[in-house]
Structures are given as C-alpha cells and as structure tokens.
Amino acid sequence: MGATGERGAAISASASESSVEVREERVSVPGGAVDRVCEPRNVGELESIVRAAGIDREGLLVMGGRTRLHWANRAQALGLGISMSGISGVDEFEPEEGVLHALAGTPVQEIREVAAKEGWELPLDSPGQLSTLGGTIASAIGGPRAHLFGPVKDAVLGLEVVGGDGVATKCGGRVVKNVTGYDMAKLYCGSYGSLAIVTGAWLRLRPASAKRITLRARSSNDKERFEAIRALSKLTSVRALVWSSTRTVGKSEITVEFGGSAEGVEHDRAKFNQYIPFEEIAEDTVDHLRDERSRTGSPVALRARVLGTRCHEMMEVVLDAGLRVSADPGTGTIHASGSLPGPSILALIRERAEQAGGFAQFETLPDEWRDTLDVFGSLGGTASIVSTLKRRFDPAGILNPGRFVTLGPSDGDAQAALQGDLT
Amino acid sequence: MPQREKPSKPHLESNPGAASSPESLLGDRPWAESCEATARPASAPVELIGRLQAIVGRENCLTRSGELFAYECDGLTLEPRRPLAVVLPETTEEVAKVVHACREFDIHFVPRGAGTGLSGGAHATAGSVLIECSRMTRVLAVDAEDRFAIVQPGVVNAELSTAIRHLGLFYAPDPSSQQACTIGGNVAENSGGPHTLKYGTTTNHILALEVVMPDGSVQHLGNQTGEMPGPDLVGAFVGSEGTLGIVTEITVRLTPIPEAIETMLAIFDDVVPACRAVGRVIRSGVVPAAMEIVDRRTIEAVEASVYKAGLPKDAGAVLIVELDGSPVCMEGEIRTIREACNAEGCQAIELARDEEERLRFWRARKGAFGAMGRLAPDLYVHDAVVPRIHLPEILEKIGEICDRHRLKLANVFHAGDGNLHPNICFDRRDEDELARVIQAGEEILKACTAVGGVITGEHGVGVEKRDYMHLVFNPEDLEPMYWLRESFNPDGVCNPGKLIPTTRFCVESNPKARGYDEVPL
Ligand SMILES: Cc1cc2nc3c(=O)[nH]c(=O)nc-3n(C[C@H](O)[C@H](O)[C@H](O)COP(=O)(O)OP(=O)(O)OC[C@H]3O[C@@H](n4cnc5c(N)ncnc54)[C@H](O)[C@@H]3O)c2cc1C
Numbered sequence: 001m002g003a004t005g006e007r008g009a010a011i012s013a014s015a016s017e018s019s020v021e022v023r024e025e026r027v028s029v030p031g032g033a034v035d036r037v038c039e040p041r042n043v044g045e046l047e048s049i050v051r052a053a054g055i056d057r058e059g060l061l062v063m064g065g066r067t068r069l070h071w072a073n074r075a076q077a078l079g080l081g082i083s084m085s086g087i088s089g090v091d092e093f094e095p096e097e098g099v100l101h102a103l104a105g106t107p108v109q110e111i112r113e114v115a116a117k118e119g120w121e122l123p124l125d126s127p128g129q130l131s132t133l134g135g136t137i138a139s140a141i142g143g144p145r146a147h148l149f150g151p152v153k154d155a156v157l158g159l160e161v162v163g164g165d166g167v168a169t170k171c172g173g174r175v176v177k178n179v180t181g182y183d184m185a186k187l188y189c190g191s192y193g194s195l196a197i198v199t200g201a202w203l204r205l206r207p208a209s210a211k212r213i214t215l216r217a218r219s220s221n222d223k224e225r226f227e228a229i230r231a232l233s234k235l236t237s238v239r240a241l242v243w244s245s246t247r248t249v250g251k252s253e254i255t256v257e258f259g260g261s262a263e264g265v266e267h268d269r270a271k272f273n274q275y276i277p278f279e280e281i282a283e284d285t286v287d288h289l290r291d292e293r294s295r296t297g298s299p300v301a302l303r304a305r306v307l308g309t310r311c312h313e314m315m316e317v318v319l320d321a322g323l324r325v326s327a328d329p330g331t332g333t334i335h336a337s338g339s340l341p342g343p344s345i346l347a348l349i350r351e352r353a354e355q356a357g358g359f360a361q362f363e364t365l366p367d368e369w370r371d372t373l374d375v376f377g378s379l380g381g382t383a384s385i386v387s388t389l390k391r392r393f394d395p396a397g398i399l400n401p402g403r404f405v406t407l408g409p410s411d412g413d414a415q416a417a418l419q420g421d422l423t
Numbered sequence: 424m425p426q427r428e429k430p431s432k433p434h435l436e437s438n439p440g441a442a443s444s445p446e447s448l449l450g451d452r453p454w455a456e457s458c459e460a461t462a463r464p465a466s467a468p469v470e471l472i473g474r475l476q477a478i479v480g481r482e483n484c485l486t487r488s489g490e491l492f493a494y495e496c497d498g499l500t501l502e503p504r505r506p507l508a509v510v511l512p513e514t515t516e517e518v519a520k521v522v523h524a525c526r527e528f529d530i531h532f533v534p535r536g537a538g539t540g541l542s543g544g545a546h547a548t549a550g551s552v553l554i555e556c557s558r559m560t561r562v563l564a565v566d567a568e569d570r571f572a573i574v575q576p577g578v579v580n581a582e583l584s585t586a587i588r589h590l591g592l593f594y595a596p597d598p599s600s601q602q603a604c605t606i607g608g609n610v611a612e613n614s615g616g617p618h619t620l621k622y623g624t625t626t627n628h629i630l631a632l633e634v635v636m637p638d639g640s641v642q643h644l645g646n647q648t649g650e651m652p653g654p655d656l657v658g659a660f661v662g663s664e665g666t667l668g669i670v671t672e673i674t675v676r677l678t679p680i681p682e683a684i685e686t687m688l689a690i691f692d693d694v695v696p697a698c699r700a701v702g703r704v705i706r707s708g709v710v711p712a713a714m715e716i717v718d719r720r721t722i723e724a725v726e727a728s729v730y731k732a733g734l735p736k737d738a739g740a741v742l743i744v745e746l747d748g749s750p751v752c753m754e755g756e757i758r759t760i761r762e763a764c765n766a767e768g769c770q771a772i773e774l775a776r777d778e779e780e781r782l783r784f785w786r787a788r789k790g791a792f793g794a795m796g797r798l799a800p801d802l803y804v805h806d807a808v809v810p811r812i813h814l815p816e817i818l819e820k821i822g823e824i825c826d827r828h829r830l831k832l833a834n835v836f837h838a839g840d841g842n843l844h845p846n847i848c849f850d851r852r853d854e855d856e857l858a859r860v861i862q863a864g865e866e867i868l869k870a871c872t873a874v875g876g877v878i879t880g881e882h883g884v885g886v887e888k889r890d891y892m893h894l895v896f897n898p899e900d901l902e903p904m905y906w907l908r909e910s911f912n913p914d915g916v917c918n919p920g921k922l923i924p925t926t927r928f929c930v931e932s933n934p935k936a937r938g939y940d941e942v943p944l
C-alpha cells in the first residue's frame with residue numbers, strides 16, 4: 001500500500017486546499033483498507049475531493065452508514081475513505097404533495113420519522129438505524145416491505161450525484177411523472193457507487209396506513225402450505241410476509257404485516273385465519289426480522305431472488321445446505337445465513353437460483369472464497385455494457401474500484417478492460 | 424445556460440382532410456433540402472435496398488414514394504421527413520441483419536412502432552431506414568402463475584390486455600392511444616396513461632428486454648424477476664426513445680384485474696376547484712387508480728363527437744376519479760372522494776351505475792384528443808408536469824398565456840400525476856397564429872419549469888422538445904446522458920438527433936456521429 005499512501009497524500013493536499021478535514025482512521029473492507037477518511041460538508045467539497053482523486057488516480061471508498069461495506073468484491077487500489085455523514089438532512093418536505101428531498105448521508109430512519117409526522121410513509125425498507133439514504137439507493141436493497149413498496153428505484157423521483165469526473169449533476173426531478181431525458185436514476189440505483197456518488201434524492205412517499213397489525217403462525221414447510229400462504233400474500237392489505245425456517249427446528253414461522261383501511265385489514269386477517277390460526281404480535285416485528293437479516297454474525301449470508309413459483313424449491317435447496325432462511329415468498333426473495341464447508345455449495349445455490357429465473361448474491365463469505373466466487377454473480381452478456389458504462393462514468397476508475405463492477409471470471413475481457421482503467 | 428435562438432416547432436395533430444398535407448409541407452421545409460444534400464452516394468442505397476429486400480422479402484421493404492408517404496412522420500406532423508426505405512422485419516434475426524446491412528452502408532436507422540408518438544421520436548432522419556415493428560406481433564409466452572408475458576414489440580397495447588383477460592390479468596400501462604400504439608413504442612417512450620397514478624408508468628411493468636444493439640449484436644437485459652444485481656439496464660433503456668437500440672422482445676409484468684372498480688364523475692363549475700379537489704384527495708391518504716380532468720371546451724368537443732358520454736355540457740370541468748381494489752374498502756374511499764370534492768364546491772357527483780357506463784366515461788376521456796378535431800383544423804398537444812400543489816395556479820397561468828396570445832385552449836389531463844396536456848386549437852395556414860402557438864407553447868413550458876415542473880411527463884422529448892432540455896437541465900446534467908447513449912450507441916447510428924441536444928457531440932472525435940447534427944429543427 002506504499003504507493004497508495006503517496007497518492008493519498010496528494011489527495012489530502014488537494015482536499016486540504018478546499019479545507020476538507022482528513023482524519024486518520026482505518027477502515028477495512030474485502031481486499032483492502034483506507035487509513036484516512038474525509039467527511040465533506042457539502043457537495044462542492046465532495047466535487048473537489050473527487051477531482052483531486054481523479055488526477056491522482058486515487059481509489060475512493062464511499063461510505064454511508066457503513067452497514068454494508070463488507071458486501072463487495074475485493075477492492076483494488078483504495079486510498080481515501082469518503083464518509084457521507086456530513087452531507088445529511090431532510091432539506092425539503094412537501095406534505096401536500098407527498099414528496100421530500102433528503103441528502104445522501106441522512107439515516108433512512110430519520111427520513112421515515114420526518115415523513116411519519118405528516119401522515120406519510122417512506123417506501124424504503126433498509127435495515128437498522130444506521131443505513132443512509134445514499135447507501136440504500138446505491139445498493140438498491142429493500143427489506144420485507146418491498147412486497148408493498150416495490151424496488152428502491154420506485155421511490156426515487158430524482159437524484160443528484162457527483163460523477164467520477166468530480167462534477168455534480170442531477171437527473172429526474174421532484175414531480176411524480178417524468179420522461180425528460182434518459183432515466184439516469186435507474187443506472188445509479190444499484191450500481192454500488194461505482195458509477196457516481198449519490199448526494200441527494202427526491203423521494204416519493206406513500207400515505208401511511210390507517211391501521212396496521214402484525215400476525216404470526218407456525219407451520220410446516222410443505223409446498224402445499226407454502227403455496228397457499230404465498231397466494232394469500234397477494235391480498236391487498238398485506239405489506240410484508242416473512243417465512244422463517246431452519247431444518248433443525250423443522251417448523252417455520254410465518255409473520256404477516258397488514259396495513260390499510262380498518263375494513264381491508266380485518267377482511268384480509270380473516271382470510272389468513274381461515275387457513276391456519278394466527279396470533280397478533282408486536283406491530284414492529286417485521287422491523288426486527290428485517291434488521292436481523294443484516295446482522296447474522298454468520299460466516300455466510302446470501303440473498304437470492306427467484307420467480308415466486310420457484311421460491312419454495314429454492315428455499316429447500318438452501319435449507320438442505322444447512323442454512324437458516326428468512327424468505328419473502330411474495331417477492332421470491334430468500335435471505336439465508338449460517339456456515340458452509342466450502343464455496344462449491346454457494347456456486348451450486350447460485351446455479352439453482354439462476355435456473356429459477358433469478359440470481360444469488362453473497363453478502364458475507366470467508367475472504368478466501370472470493371478467489372472463486374463473485375459476490376454479485378456474472379453479468380453475462382451485459383458485462384461489456386456495464387464495463388463501457390464504468391469507463392465513461394468513471395474514466396479514472398476511482399469510484400469504489402473493483403468492489404462492485406468486477407465482472408465474473410468468464411468475463412475476462414471486460415474485467416481486463418476495467419482493471420486497465422486503474423493502471 | 425444556453426439560450427435558444429429559435430423556438431422549437433410544436434406538435435401538430437392534423438385533422439383528416441385539413442388543407443395542408445405533409446406532402447405539401449415537404450417542399451418548404453429547410454431540412455428537406457438537407458435530406459437531399461446528405462444522402463449517401465446513389466449506388467449505396469440501391470445496393471442496400473437489394474440487401475434489405477433479401478432479408479425481409481421484397482413486399483416488406485417499402486421504397487416507393489407512395490408507400491413512404493405514410494411514414495413521413497409520427498403524431499408530430501409538422502416536419503415530415505421521407506425515409507430512404509421502410510423495412511418490416513418479423514424476427515429478431517431479421518432486425519439484426521437489417522442493422523448490420525445499414526451499418527455496412529453507413530446508413531442510419533430509426534425504430535418505429537405504430538407511429539402514434541407525439542414528439543417526433545420515430546421521424547426518419549436524413550435518408551435513414553425506418554425499421555417498423557408492425558409485423559412483430561406475437562405474444563410469445565404468458566405465465567399466469569408468475570404473472571409475466573413475453574411479447575414482440577409490435578403487439579398493440581390494448582390487444583395484450585384483451586388476450587389475457589380470461590386469466591384474470593391485464594397489462595396496466597394504458598396510454599389513451601392504447602388501441603393503436605405498440606408495446607415497443609411504449610417501452611421506448613416510457614408511456615403513461617390515466618392509471619399511472621396507482622400503477623406507475625411503463626417502466627414499472629417491464630422485467631426484461633431483448634435488444635438488437637446499434638452494432639447489430641443481440642443483448643438480453645434483466646430477467647423475469649425484474650431485478651438484477653448492478654445498474655438497472657432495463658430501467659435505463661425504458662424511455663430511451665429508440666436511441667439505444669431496437670427492442671425485439673419484451674417481458675412485461677401482468678397485473679391481476681382488481682376485484683372491485685368504482686368510477687365517479689365530479690362536476691365543477693371551473694377547472695381550478697377541480698384541481699384543488701385533486702390536492703385534497705392526495706392529502707386524504709386514498710390512492711385512486713386514476714384522477715383525470717376534462718375542461719369545458721373538451722366536454723363540448725367530446726359531447727359533439729362519437730365519444731359522447733352524457734357529460735354535462737354546462738360544467739366548467741369534470742373530474743373523473745376511479746377507485747379499485749378490495750370491495751370492502753370501496754365504500755369508505757368513495758366517501759373520502761365525495762368529501763374532498765364537496766369541500767371544493769363541486770356541483771354534483773355521479774357514480775357509474777354499471778360497467779357499460781364506466782366504459783363510456785373512459786371512452787369520452789380517451790377519445791378527447793380525437794374529438795378535438797372538431798374545434799379547429801390543427802391541434803398542438805402539449806405535455807408537461809408540475810408538482811400537483813401547483814395545478815390550480817398553473818392552470819390559471821396557462822389560460823392567461825393562451826388568452827394573451829388569442830388562442831383557443833382545451834385541457835384534458837392526468838391531474839393525479841400533475842401531468843398537463845394543454846391543447847391549443849388553431850389553423851396552421853394562418854402564419855401569425857402559428858407563431859403565437861409556438862410562443863405560447865414555450866411560455867407554458869417555462870411556467871411549468873418555474874414551479875419545479877418538467878417539460879414532458881409521457882410524450883417524450885424526441886425532436887420536439889430536444890432544444891428545451893435546458894429548461895430543466897444544465898449542460899453538466901446532460902453530460903451523463905451522452906455517456907449513456909455512447910455506451911449503447913457509440914457511433915450514433917441508431918435514431919440520431921433525438922432526446923438530447925445535438926450540439927455537444929464531438930464531431931472530430933467521432934466522425935460517424937455527425938448524423939446528430941444533420942437533423943435541424
Ligand atoms: C391520441 C393519442 C393519445 C395519446 N395518449 C398517450 C397517453 O395517454 N400516454 C402516453 O404516454 N402517450 C400517449 N400518446 C403518445 C404515444 O401513443 C405513445 O408515446 C406510444 O407509446 C407510442 O407508441 P408507438 O407504437 O406509436 O411508437 P412510435 O410512435 O412508432 O415510436 C415512438 C418512439 O419509440 C421508438 N420505438 C418504437 N418501436 C421501438 C422498438 N421496437 N425499439 C426501440 N424503439 C422503438 C421510436 O423510435 C420512437 O422514438 C398518445 C398519442 C396519441 C396520438
């Protein structure tokens with residue numbers, strides 16, 4: 001990391017010119033670490049940091065709430081950490097319109113609370129108290145309530161970003177319908193900060209539910225029951241349905257969160273109870289289930305997404321591998337965690353997920369397994385498009401280098417092209 | 424911020440039988456000469472046409488003047504441009520071969536669906552080949568369990584919903600043109616419709632795409648779950664107006680037909696209180712499936728047309744509210760809507776008594792553009808969006824702009840989304856009036872953007888609004904849009920001159936891209 005240190009000094013000099021404080025702090029991530037972190041207080045400061053890094057070809061590690069920093073491929077040539085905590089706050093809220101604007105470093109929980117005060121709900125379900133808006137958008141990960149909310153990108157009306165060239169730009173807008181220009185926000189959502197650093201967003205809110213209840217039941221894991229419950233999850237007042245299971249216990253726990261008008265909720269509760277008896281439990285149980293997924297403490301954690309009709313089959317594959325499952329049957333999403341003897345089982349799980357119409361991502365895994373496993377999976381034929389995008393949006397290859405837009409082992413050319421950017 | 428030198432031309436919907444046909448306009452348009460001037464060497468097109476005929480069959484490669492006439496424009500009829508040829512492929516392989524052939528002869532190509540676009544997205548540019556998808560009409564697969572269908576791009580929007588109705592499913596995006604427009608065109612424009620309010624626009628319903636890239640290769644974007652790790656390439660492609668490639672297969676999400684649907688007409692004496700009622704509904708927590716406003720002039724036109732639905736002719740505005748979902752929720756939601764409308768002094772509220780009446784209301788709403796043909800020989804359909812809280816003031820402002828320019832205005836719009844369609848009725852033979860129409864259109868866009876709005880909510884930028892992009896974005900904001908286009912379409916051969924201003928493109932570094940500048944407005 002000697003060379004990195006020298007380049008880091010150059011960035012630090014440039015950053016200090018624009019009076020951005022750079023502090024000594026070590027942050028380790030797969031494949032590397034930074035020893036210095038700066039915390040820009042505004043977008044102008046962030047622009048100058050990124051510009052300086054571009055000149056020096058200094059890899060930047062962009063950090064939000066730091067809840068998902070481990071969830072990445074091995075970093076390449078990291079030099080400076082950028083904490084987005086200084087660019088934070090809900091700076092515009094239009095309760096009459098149901099939209100708000102927040103800066104990227106704002107904890108999602110804070111935005112939820114601001115929205116709730118005026119009877120609105122933020123349709124983002126990222127876990128814990130620490131997840132920031134920028135991190136949530138960059139990783140595009142929802143929680144169990146994605147069942148109702150839809151994907152993260154649906155909540156985003158407009159985005160502001162700083163690109164790899166250190167220039168702040170915006171796309172989209174504050175209105176709820178908009179086709180003015182390309183839908184750039186879609187590219188930034190889910191690109192893990194590899195194409196640009198998100199600095200702020202206009203978000204669409206949903207009316208808060210007049211009534212909410214949460215129910216729980218125990219059930220066997222058999223397919224017939226799973227499918228019956230999955231069908232019930234389509235009822236309009238179901239906000240989330242979590243199926244938790246392990247092979248050792250044998251029984252599963254089904255947690256359902258309902259919301260909407262009192263009539264709608266009561267009607268749908270009755271439908272569930274007709275099938276098997278449910279008991280009412282604490283209203284915030286789904287929050288806990290969601291948060292548990294992000295802090296399993298296990299050596300292996302994965303997220304698979306498959307077609308709804310293949311969800312049970314996929315769940316069985318993962319349970320057979322000895323992992324704990326927390327699934328959202330309504331969206332065909334399976335979170336699993338535990339211990340595995342080696343990487344080949346993960347490769348098999350990925351293969352099965354792809355056969356079931358989707359993919360598998362590995363959130364946590366032993367470092368040595370990264371030699372053979374890509375965290376995000378192969379991009380297939382689109383690898384060349386993604387690598388071209390990376391080259392255009394981040395020509396110096398400084399944004400989260402290697403961590404996200406590292407392509408599968410079969411995508412040698414694109415991989416080489418990307419690495420070429422960094423040298 | 425760059426200042427515009429001259430106003431863009433408006434979208435003009437010509438009425439059948441109107442005096443000035445596209446052909447008569449052709450001669451006096453400066454770009455027409457430019458087309459001639461930029462044509463490739465005479466032998467190249469002849470050889471290319473032979474190749475195209477070999478790929479799609481002679482009968483599916485149109486080159487005669489009479490045949491090309493119908494393809495000179497889309498719904499933006501002011502600036503017709505004659506393509507070199509129109510090809511009608513039937514398969515992905517044929518599309519790819521056509522693209523390869525065009526590239527070999529250095530000829531641009533432009534994808535086209537039904538040609539109902541209102542911003543000139545499917546206009547041929549400077550001697551280009553139009554690739555029309557109207558023979559690609561197969562529904563390739565329907566999966567009722569996992570609720571998706573795979574269709575070719577030429578499938579007509581409404582026909583897909585008809586084809587799957589027996590499964591209890593429908594395809595939610597419903598542009599008013601849905602009886603004619605294609606799913607491929609909808610993908611390219613990210614089309615909306617009255618039910619966007621609850622169901623979202625096309626982008627929310629597209630899971631995966633097969634695309635013939637501008638280099639002729641075939642790419643598959645997305646998967647049937649609708650989620651892929653990494654940048655959302657499907658999302659970036661939707662709304663790209665045919666500039667990133669040609670969609671040849673589309674996996675769409677299917678939606679269950681709601682158990683209960685209730686449609687209400689709230690009658691107001693003016694459009695402004697109707698807009699305020701929309702604001703109240705939004706604040707109430709009820710999310711209707713649709714909230715549409717039709718103003719007095721539109722009501723007059725509709726009631727005098729085949730779309731007649733018995734709308735009260737003395738009303739200043741009618742607000743159509745549709746609720747759908749669980750039957751047990753309907754009563755409470757209807758009550759909320761009634762309260763919101765009554766609080767804004769609505770004269771009466773009618774609930775559609777049966778399915779027939781409900782469909783009649785919608786026929787009136789969706790046929791409104793067509794009905795306006797009665798008001799004047801030409802119609803300029805504008806499309807802009809404002810935050811919904813600004814609807815009352817912007818409606819007044821638009822009325823004031825049109826009054827000042829002595830223009831006849833009719834409003835019919837997606838009020839729940841803040842998506843305005845001010846329609847200016849005029850006669851293009853009157854040059855002075857035409858100039859006032861253009862001026863008023865520009866002032867309307869400026870008024871909308873001044874309150875935080877945007878210049879298009881669903882009709883797209885195309886060539887019509889390309890030079891108004893600066894009202895929303897500064898040059899830095901546009902730069903990543905060029906990067907996106909260059910990543911898919913590096914030499915600019917696919918639908919050049921659309922969506923983003925042409926001036927930035929660096930001709931020296933990329934000579935093939937000069938086509939962008941060959942499309943004067
Ligand atoms: C009366 C009327 C009412 C309308 N109402 C609405 C409305 O409510 N909401 C709304 O959003 N729009 C509306 N429109 C506009 C228009 O119908 C939509 O934009 C529609 O999606 C265009 O579809 P099309 O098949 O006609 O496409 P075209 O007009 O043929 O093409 C539109 C764009 O799509 C591109 N394209 C077409 N096919 C492909 C393909 N296979 N691959 C890549 N690009 C392709 C073209 O290059 C062009 O840029 C209306 C138009 C009319 C005339």
